[in-house]
Amino acid sequence: MEPLISATNRVNTPERDSSSHKQNGKLVVVTGPSGVGKGTLLKILAERRPNRFVFSISATTRQPRTGEVHGKDYFFLSRQEFEQKRLEDAFLEWAEYAGNLYGTPRQAVEEWVKAGEVVLLEIELVGARKVARAFPDAQKIFIAPPSIAVLEQRIRDRGTDDAAAIAKRLERAQTEIAAAPEFDLTIVNDDLETAIAQLEQAIWQ
Ligand code: ADP
Numbered sequence: 001m002e003p004l005i006s007a008t009n010r011v012n013t014p015e016r017d018s019s020s021h022k023q024n025g026k027l028v029v030v031t032g033p034s035g036v037g038k039g040t041l042l043k044i045l046a047e048r049r050p051n052r053f054v055f056s057i058s059a060t061t062r063q064p065r066t067g068e069v070h071g072k073d074y075f076f077l078s079r080q081e082f083e084q085k086r087l088e089d090a091f092l093e094w095a096e097y098a099g100n101l102y103g104t105p106r107q108a109v110e111e112w113v114k115a116g117e118v119v120l121l122e123i124e125l126v127g128a129r130k131v132a133r134a135f136p137d138a139q140k141i142f143i144a145p146p147s148i149a150v151l152e153q154r155i156r157d158r159g160t161d162d163a164a165a166i167a168k169r170l171e172r173a174q175t176e177i178a179a180a181p182e183f184d185l186t187i188v189n190d191d192l193e194t195a196i197a198q199l200e201q202a203i204w205q
């Protein structure tokens with residue numbers, strides 16, 4: 001297994017940006033129910049804002065979905081490996097979600113924040129709350145669906161989860177959406193371009 005220290009990637013960043021954005025470094029937590037479009041939004045953001053932020057790659061005990069790559073999408077760990085890392089305090093935060101464990105590698109994120117980078121964490125609610133407590137200056141953004149019906153449709157259309165997983169994710173979604181007021185900003189991901197513009201404005205306004 002690769003060391004977790006490599007778990008934060010500069011997205012699309014073969015070279016450094018010459019503009020001096022480092023003074024504006026911060027931790028940005030992006031939360032929202034599974035299927036709302038977080039991954040889609042952040043991928044587009046990375047394409048449009050190369051060199052402007054780093055994206056933390058989490059560890060998880062979930063099985064890889066088709067096409068997911070270890071070290072790129074997640075660090076896929078066994079439960080035993082995950083527990084070991086947790087005992088070593090290697091996670092900035094961790095949480096259980098729909099029967100699997102997820103955690104943010106601590107060292108890389110702390111180093112990037114210290115170096116003045118904009119560091120994005122895409123994590124669920126329990127983890128977001130832990131980060132908010134540990135980093136009161138973190139910017140907390142909630143991505144909401146236009147409706148639960150639309151959310152369900154997106155999860156189904158994505159085609160990556162079986163019926164039981166979809167049910168668990170939808171159940172959790174209700175709790176998560178109810179917590180949106182805890183966040184600095186809620187962006188409704190209805191029209192993709194509008195949501196991206198709002199996200200860009202929030203992070204780099
Ligand atoms: P998450 O990362 O939040 O779990 P994904 O990014 O995987 O969600 O998106 C779930 C599905 O919804 C994908 O099939 C994606 O193409 C679709 N999707 C994302 N944003 C929109 C949008 N604004 N309008 C319609 N479909 C969307």
Ligand code: 5GP
Binds near residue numbers: 034097103
């Ligand atoms: P998925 O299985 O769909 O990739 O992710 C399920 C949920 O786990 C999503 O809400 C995602 O944001 C969240 N998640 C991913 N990585 C982490 C992490 O490191 N910590 C926490 N707390 N949640 C995470």
